[in-house]
Amino acid sequence: MQGTVDGFSYGLVTPLVAYLMACLGGALGLRCTTRSMLVSRSWRPGWLALGSAAIGSGIWTMHFVAMMGFKVAQTPIHYDRSMTFASLGVAIVMVGIGVFIVGYRGATGTALMTGGAVTGLGIASMHYLGMAGMRLNGQLEYNTVTVTISVVIAVVAATAALWAAGQVRGFLWSVGASLIMGLAVTGMHYTGMAALSVHLHGSSAPVAGDSPASLLAPMMIGPLAFLLLAGVVVMFDPLMVMGKPVWSPAENKPGIPARELVHHPTDRRPSLRTHRNVTHRESRTPQNR
Numbered sequence: 589m590q591g592t593v594d595g596f597s598y599g600l601v602t603p604l605v606a607y608l609m610a611c612l613g614g615a616l617g618l619r620c621t622t623r624s625m626l627v628s629r630s631w632r633p634g635w636l637a638l639g640s641a642a643i644g645s646g647i648w649t650m651h652f653v654a655m656m657g658f659k660v661a662q663t664p665i666h667y668d669r670s671m672t673f674a675s676l677g678v679a680i681v682m683v684g685i686g687v688f689i690v691g692y693r694g695a696t697g698t699a700l701m702t703g704g705a706v707t708g709l710g711i712a713s714m715h716y717l718g719m720a721g722m723r724l725n726g727q728l729e730y731n732t733v734t735v736t737i738s739v740v741i742a743v744v745a746a747t748a749a750l751w752a753a754g755q756v757r758g759f760l761w762s763v764g765a766s767l768i769m770g771l772a773v774t775g776m777h778y779t780g781m782a783a784l785s786v787h788l789h790g791s792s793a794p795v796a797g798d799s800p801a802s803l804l805a806p807m808m809i810g811p812l813a814f815l816l817l818a819g820v821v822v823m824f825d826p827l828m829v830m831g832k833p834v835w836s837p838a839e840n841k842p843g844i845p846a847r848e849l850v851h852h853p854t855d856r857r858p859s860l861r862t863h864r865n866v867t868h869r870e871s872r873t874p875q876n877r
Contacts, residue, residue, distance in 0.1 A: 591726055591786035592661035595654075595778070602657030603774065606650045609815075611770030613646010614749060616818045617687070618762050618769070621753040624691045636691040640684030642818045645811035647683075647711055647773050648676045651718055652808060654777055660786050663725040667803050671721030675714045676811070682710025686746065695754020704747025711742040711773060715780050726788040734783030738776050745772030 596603065620639030624632045652672075658665070686707030693699030715738075719728065745768075752765030 589662075589788045591663065591788045593784065593786055594659045594661065595781050596657055597659045598657045602654050603778070606654040606777070607770050607774045609653055610646055610650040610773045611766050612815055612819070613642050613644075613649065614769040614773070615763060615766035616815065617643030617646065617683075618749060618753040618765055620818075621687055621691060621750070622762060625754065632691060633688075636688050637684065638818060638821065640687045641680055642815060643687070643707075644676070644680030644683045644710075644714075645814050648679050648714060648718075649808055649811045649815070650770075650774060651675075651715055651777055654774070654781075655718070658781070660724060660726070660788075662788055663786075666723040668721040668723055669803060672718060672803065672807065675718040675721065678717055679710055679714035682713060683707050686710065686750065690750045690754060695751050700747060700751055700754070704750050705743050707746035707750065708739070708743030711746060711776065712739045712780075715742075715777060719780075719784070724786070726786045729785045729787055731783040731785075734779060738780040738783065741772060741776040741779060745769055745776065748772075 617639040620635045620642060624635035624639065627635065686703040686705070689699055689703035689706065693703075695703075716735075722728065749765055749769040749772075752761065752768075755761060
């Protein structure tokens with residue numbers, strides 16, 4: 589018996605909130621990735637780790653906000669706690685691998701393709717691992733073609749977002765990239781949900797696991813709090829909005845003057861007119877005055 593699946597039981601509320609969560613995580617993560625390319629190598633791992641956690645937390649929160657609106661009419665839905673936690677860990681780790689590749693190798697060529705593929709597969713793995721944590725009185729079945737399309741969407745979206753992060757073109761550029769990334773990630777989620785059908789069991793045995801209200805709502809407090817703190821860090825970093833690099837001070841050694849980052853013209857020779865005026869003034873004597 590096929591179950592009646594409804595992914596929009598709360599109307600447009602859950603898709604819109606899920607999209608905003610994906611955009612928020614993407615915006616913070618991309619700005620942190622951009623920032624890592626502008627600082628010295630000693631600060632780079634910290635910014636990349638913060639960006640990875642922001643993107644992973646954002647897409648995980650997006651997924652389960654959207655799942656709050658998912659219902660199967662003939663059976664209640666519960667979630668396995670360990671699998672739900674594991675999906676968050678997989679998202680952060682795999683996104684982190686892709687972000688670190690691009691952060692250290694640059695957002696071009698093989699590094700971009702590899703980083704985008706790993707990040708996209710991390711997004712897809714988070715989604716389907718989270719779906720595997722669902723507990724209901726039935727069996728989940730997927731359409732292979734639609735699942736493949738959802739994975740391709742995730743990889744393309746991640747690659748495009750990482751490329752945008754490497755352009756370092758200011759705050760508005762990153763906002764636009766995060767909006768596109770949020771749309772693609774949310775689209776990947778609902779494409780994957782379109783591939784799902786539920787084959788119900790004949791018995792009405794009790795469903796194991798925790799209900800969405802008792803598990804998902806408290807669990808989302810942590811990632812949301814983290815995204816808020818990450819947003820504060822990004823907001824109060826003066827160079828995040830400007831998109832300018834941090835210049836390391838020159839090394840001060842005895843007998844060597846410190847270098848200053850001052851623009852000097854290439855041609856320091858005085859103009860011919862100035863030279864003639866100086867020569868004329870010096871040639872004048874008191875007797876000629």
